[in-house]
Amino acid sequence: TVSSASDDTVHIRFSTWHPPASREVKTVWEPMLEEMKKRSNGRITYTLYAGGALGKGPEHFDIVKNGLSDMGYFTASWTPGRFPKSDVLSLATSVDSKATAATIGKEMYEKELKDEFEGVKVMELNGCIQAFIWTRQPVKSLEDLKSLKIRTPGGHQTNYIKALGAEPVFMPLGDVYLALETGTIDGLVTCSPLVLAFKLHEVVKYGVKATFGCVTEGVVANQKFWDKVPDDLKAIIEDVASNPYEATGGLDHKVYGEMISEIESKGVTLYELPAEESARWSERFQDETRKWVKDLEAEGKGAKEAVVMYNQIVGKEGITCTAFPAEWHE
Amino acid sequence: MDPVTIGILGTVGLFVLLAIGMPIAFALMFVGFMGITTLASMDAAMPVVASTMYEVSSFFPYTVIPLFIVMGAFAGSSGLTKDLYSAFEKWLRKLPGGLGIATICACAGFSAVSGSSVATAAAMGTVALPEMERYKYHPRLATGSVAAGGTLGFLIPPSIGFVVYGMLTEQSIGKLLVAGVIPGLLLALAFITIIIVTVKMNPSLAPRRDEEVTWKDRFSALLGVWEPMLLFIIVIGGIYLGFFTPTEAGAIGATVLFGVALIKKKLRWVDLLEALTESTRISVMVLFLVAGANVFSYFLALSTIPMQVANWASSLTVSPYLIHFAILFIYLILGCFLDAISMMVLTMPVIYPVITTLGFDPIWFGVIAVLMMEAGLITPPMGLNIFTVAGVSKNVKVETIFRGVMPFLLAIIVVAVILTFIPSLALTLPKMMMR
Amino acid sequence: MSLYLKIRGLVQLVTKRLAQIGMFVVMPMMFLTFADVTGRALWDRPVSGSLELSSYMLAVFVLLGVAYTHQVRGHVRVEMLLQLLPKRMQAFLDVVTTALSMFIIAILAIEGFKAGISETAVSDMLRVPQWPFKSLVAVAGLMLFLELLFDFFENVARLVRRW
Ligand code: NA
Numbered sequence: 001t002v003s004s005a006s007d008d009t010v011h012i013r014f015s016t017w018h019p020p021a022s023r024e025v026k027t028v029w030e031p032m033l034e035e036m037k038k039r040s041n042g043r044i045t046y047t048l049y050a051g052g053a054l055g056k057g058p059e060h061f062d063i064v065k066n067g068l069s070d071m072g073y074f075t076a077s078w079t080p081g082r083f084p085k086s087d088v089l090s091l092a093t094s095v096d097s098k099a100t101a102a103t104i105g106k107e108m109y110e111k112e113l114k115d116e117f118e119g120v121k122v123m124e125l126n127g128c129i130q131a132f133i134w135t136r137q138p139v140k141s142l143e144d145l146k147s148l149k150i151r152t153p154g155g156h157q158t159n160y161i162k163a164l165g166a167e168p169v170f171m172p173l174g175d176v177y178l179a180l181e182t183g184t185i186d187g188l189v190t191c192s193p194l195v196l197a198f199k200l201h202e203v204v205k206y207g208v209k210a211t212f213g214c215v216t217e218g219v220v221a222n223q224k225f226w227d228k229v230p231d232d233l234k235a236i237i238e239d240v241a242s243n244p245y246e247a248t249g250g251l252d253h254k255v256y257g258e259m260i261s262e263i264e265s266k267g268v269t270l271y272e273l274p275a276e277e278s279a280r281w282s283e284r285f286q287d288e289t290r291k292w293v294k295d296l297e298a299e300g301k302g303a304k305e306a307v308v309m310y311n312q313i314v315g316k317e318g319i320t321c322t323a324f325p326a327e328w329h330e
Numbered sequence: 331m332d333p334v335t336i337g338i339l340g341t342v343g344l345f346v347l348l349a350i351g352m353p354i355a356f357a358l359m360f361v362g363f364m365g366i367t368t369l370a371s372m373d374a375a376m377p378v379v380a381s382t383m384y385e386v387s388s389f390f391p392y393t394v395i396p397l398f399i400v401m402g403a404f405a406g407s408s409g410l411t412k413d414l415y416s417a418f419e420k421w422l423r424k425l426p427g428g429l430g431i432a433t434i435c436a437c438a439g440f441s442a443v444s445g446s447s448v449a450t451a452a453a454m455g456t457v458a459l460p461e462m463e464r465y466k467y468h469p470r471l472a473t474g475s476v477a478a479g480g481t482l483g484f485l486i487p488p489s490i491g492f493v494v495y496g497m498l499t500e501q502s503i504g505k506l507l508v509a510g511v512i513p514g515l516l517l518a519l520a521f522i523t524i525i526i527v528t529v530k531m532n533p534s535l536a537p538r539r540d541e542e543v544t545w546k547d548r549f550s551a552l553l554g555v556w557e558p559m560l561l562f563i564i565v566i567g568g569i570y571l572g573f574f575t576p577t578e579a580g581a582i583g584a585t586v587l588f589g590v591a592l593i594k595k596k597l598r599w600v601d602l603l604e605a606l607t608e609s610t611r612i613s614v615m616v617l618f619l620v621a622g623a624n625v626f627s628y629f630l631a632l633s634t635i636p637m638q639v640a641n642w643a644s645s646l647t648v649s650p651y652l653i654h655f656a657i658l659f660i661y662l663i664l665g666c667f668l669d670a671i672s673m674m675v676l677t678m679p680v681i682y683p684v685i686t687t688l689g690f691d692p693i694w695f696g697v698i699a700v701l702m703m704e705a706g707l708i709t710p711p712m713g714l715n716i717f718t719v720a721g722v723s724k725n726v727k728v729e730t731i732f733r734g735v736m737p738f739l740l741a742i743i744v745v746a747v748i749l750t751f752i753p754s755l756a757l758t759l760p761k762m763m764m765r
Numbered sequence: 766m767s768l769y770l771k772i773r774g775l776v777q778l779v780t781k782r783l784a785q786i787g788m789f790v791v792m793p794m795m796f797l798t799f800a801d802v803t804g805r806a807l808w809d810r811p812v813s814g815s816l817e818l819s820s821y822m823l824a825v826f827v828l829l830g831v832a833y834t835h836q837v838r839g840h841v842r843v844e845m846l847l848q849l850l851p852k853r854m855q856a857f858l859d860v861v862t863t864a865l866s867m868f869i870i871a872i873l874a875i876e877g878f879k880a881g882i883s884e885t886a887v888s889d890m891l892r893v894p895q896w897p898f899k900s901l902v903a904v905a906g907l908m909l910f911l912e913l914l915f916d917f918f919e920n921v922a923r924l925v926r927r928w
């Protein structure tokens with residue numbers, strides 16, 4: 001077969017739903033795979049399947065788990081209910097580099113989330129960062145959001161959108177452009193690289209720079225594939241893929257700043273919430289955290305420890321979790 | 331064995347199975363499954379068919395298919411389409427293949443609200459085919475014009491084809507959509523020309539009635555179709571004013587017509603049952619095929635054939651126009667086996683840099699690429715529009731429709747060539763846009 | 766023989782009834798979207814989760830109709846070359862293609878069942894479990910398999926008669 005790892009070489013079929021021309025593919029996935037190839041002196045080779053060539057977005061975890069690809073990027077929040085506790089990584093938090101997000105995700109995975117990913121080798125987990133709300137009409141306060149239809153990436157963001165008074169609609173990113181153009185939805189929540197990748201700056205003209213948190217995602221490898229990889233190559237793959245953003249320098253703090261400028265230069269007006277309004281939003285986010293923890297605990301899943309631990313871990317990076325309930329600070 | 335060889339063997343296998351009469355959807359799933367088993371593993375292949383089947387049958391945008399079919403059926407049982415086609419017939423009696431022309435125009439109109447070719451073919455087929463049959467049009471002409479007319483859904487905005495191209499190439503989707511307007515109308519015109527020419531050459535395809543129609547009759551016929559016109563205005567107007575989307579329009583139209591039919595007491599229980607049964611049969615057939623096509627395209631992706639072919643084209647060192655035509659040819663061939671979107675996703679990352687290096691305009695090439703996606707919808711053996719029309723028309727054979735669309739395929743190629751030499755046809759409107 | 770006919774009649778009736786249940790789902794699908802759109806346009810009050818409910822309804826509609834569509838020979842195929850062949854050869858090829866179809870549809874049914882019982886995902890807004898809908902893949906596969914099985918028997922009988 002094409003992908004079997006023989007004694008001394010490995011061919012990796014890597015799958016992602018990111019469009020082939022996106023920043024994720026160009027500045028992270030391709031360089032990541034190239035880096036593995038380089039460090040292994042060509043013993044690692046790869047085929048990259050971008051743009052969902054092996055299946056639709058939500059299928060990506062199963063694509064890897066079942067072995068249609070050997071390794072790939074998946075979005076946990078797109079299959080609501082399947083990775084309930086991992087949603088903790090998508091709480092509203094203002095992280096500004098993917099490398100940091102992956103560091104946080106790694107620690108949470110080791111300590112708290114392992115049991116949700118049986119049957120695959122988890123390389124890295126991260127919360128998608130810097131997701132904002134983008135709209136066709138200007139939004140400056142909760143009142144402006146009332147009954148707007150907003151595309152949600154799933155997970156906490158669905159509840160946040162609802163809590164802010166808007167109507168969440170769950171749909172794959174690929175359908176968002178036409179939906180916005182024709183007015184089925186009035187806006188969406190997503191991060192800036194995806195606004196650019198899906199050309200959404202052509203159809204949304206306003207953005208609110210309020211930390212929204214976003215989906216939980218990560219890189220996983222097929223277990224059978226992983227078991228066959230020779231040990232020395234395992235070390236290389238793990239070293240590079242356990243924090244691909246750090247290894248490639250893609251999607252770091254600086255890049256996010258550049259992307260925001262690029263979006264602005266393409267005619268999108270960004271609005272920064274004043275402190276008072278921002279506090280109103282955070283309060284509603286915190287309410288959702290309380291509800292979420294209560295719901296999970298009712299199912300016998302200890303969610304409060306996970307949230308507290310998450311808050312500690314992001315605190316170590318000097319970051320605050322906006323959605324962390326005020327009274328839970330000791 | 332290397333993946334490319336396996337991919338070729340699989341494709342040949344698919345041909346054989348189709349030739350010996352295996353239902354197309356089952357054959358696609360079977361070959362896709364065998365291919366994935368060989369190229370990845372049995373574990374990987376086992377769940378693919380079931381998961382793809384669920385993914386396709388729960389994909390919200392596909393609700394348009396049953397809804398538009400039901401809408402068409404309600405329009406049929408309340409007599410609206412009959413009135414509409416009678417009016418068309420009175421006005422177009424003197425034109426060779428007049429109702430075929432009317433169908434192309436209706437398809438173009440429908441394409442202006444629907445982003446999907448298959449939905450256009452399914453909806454228009456439900457409306458137009460029984461009417462053309464009533465006027466004794468040859469099934470080849472009738473089904474051919476619906477299948478080809480349906481492809482206009484891709485070129486005339488809104489179009490999912492342009493959205494995908496824009497994403498893959500970092501081009502403005504807004505500009506692309508606008509760029510599709512003139513070529514779309516040009517293609518509609520080319521289709522009409524094809525109908526006139528084929529009917530002139532073979533008048534038995536579309537029998538003509540020679541009795542004179544008075545102008546009074548013509549206008550009173552026009553008055554008789556105010557209801558479908560009103561519905562058309564509600565549906566199209568609602569979409570343009572942003573009240574609802576093309577996807578939702580089917581539900582609006584169907585509900586309105588259901589109400590109309592109930593009020594006029596024209597909807598009998600048997601009609602309702604018939605409408606729903608039709609909608610099940612056609613939608614299931616189409617979506618089962620889509621699922622099969624997806625499974626097969628995962629297999630072809632694993633075989634790396636599309637990428638390799640694109641690589642080959644990009645390494646050619648001949649004149650830019652020869653490379654351009656080589657790319658068109660590749661798309662024509664790949665379109666025979668792959669669905670439009672997979673074809674773009676798999677090849678564009680390689681093809682697109684070649685196009686820009688050669689100095690071609692990316693918006694212009696987008697229009698050409700979407701034209702080639704359209705061609706793929708009506709080329710054998712995997713022509714989704716053909717199968718859709720075959721499903722709608724029940725007693726017309728797939729091969730009859732393939733024969734029927736051949737002249738229209740020629741029209742698509744001619745339009746692609748015209749666009750190659752007169753790029754301004756595609757580029758004038760987007761250049762006028764300020765953004 | 767009459768027992769066989771009885772069983773076949775029963776299975777085909779089940780197939781048909783399932784499809785009829787499924788097809789009526791189009792009506793709520795229509796009305797729900799209509800309510801959502803008018804609610805949004807007139808009162809600024811869309812129907813929560815109408816999109817995900819529509820997706821589920823589409824799944825019911827399609828999956829319950831899969832076997833019936835085969836029963837009425839709705840799954841298109843190319844017959845041109847087949848008709849050029851001698852009758853005996855046709856019967857033989859029908860046996861082959863039906864067997865291959867049964868093979869792939871059996872996989873669809875089994876994997877649909879496995880995917881259905883192990884599914885823990887819910888819909889995003891209304892938290893409606895996905896497993897009942899995913900399990901319909903198994904129902905679709907099973908009924909389609911049975912329809913194909915009867916085809917297979919009849920094709921074999923036709924082949925034996927021609928031999
Ligand atoms: Na269109």
Ligand code: NA
Nearest residue numbers: 665666706712
């Ligand atoms: Na084709």
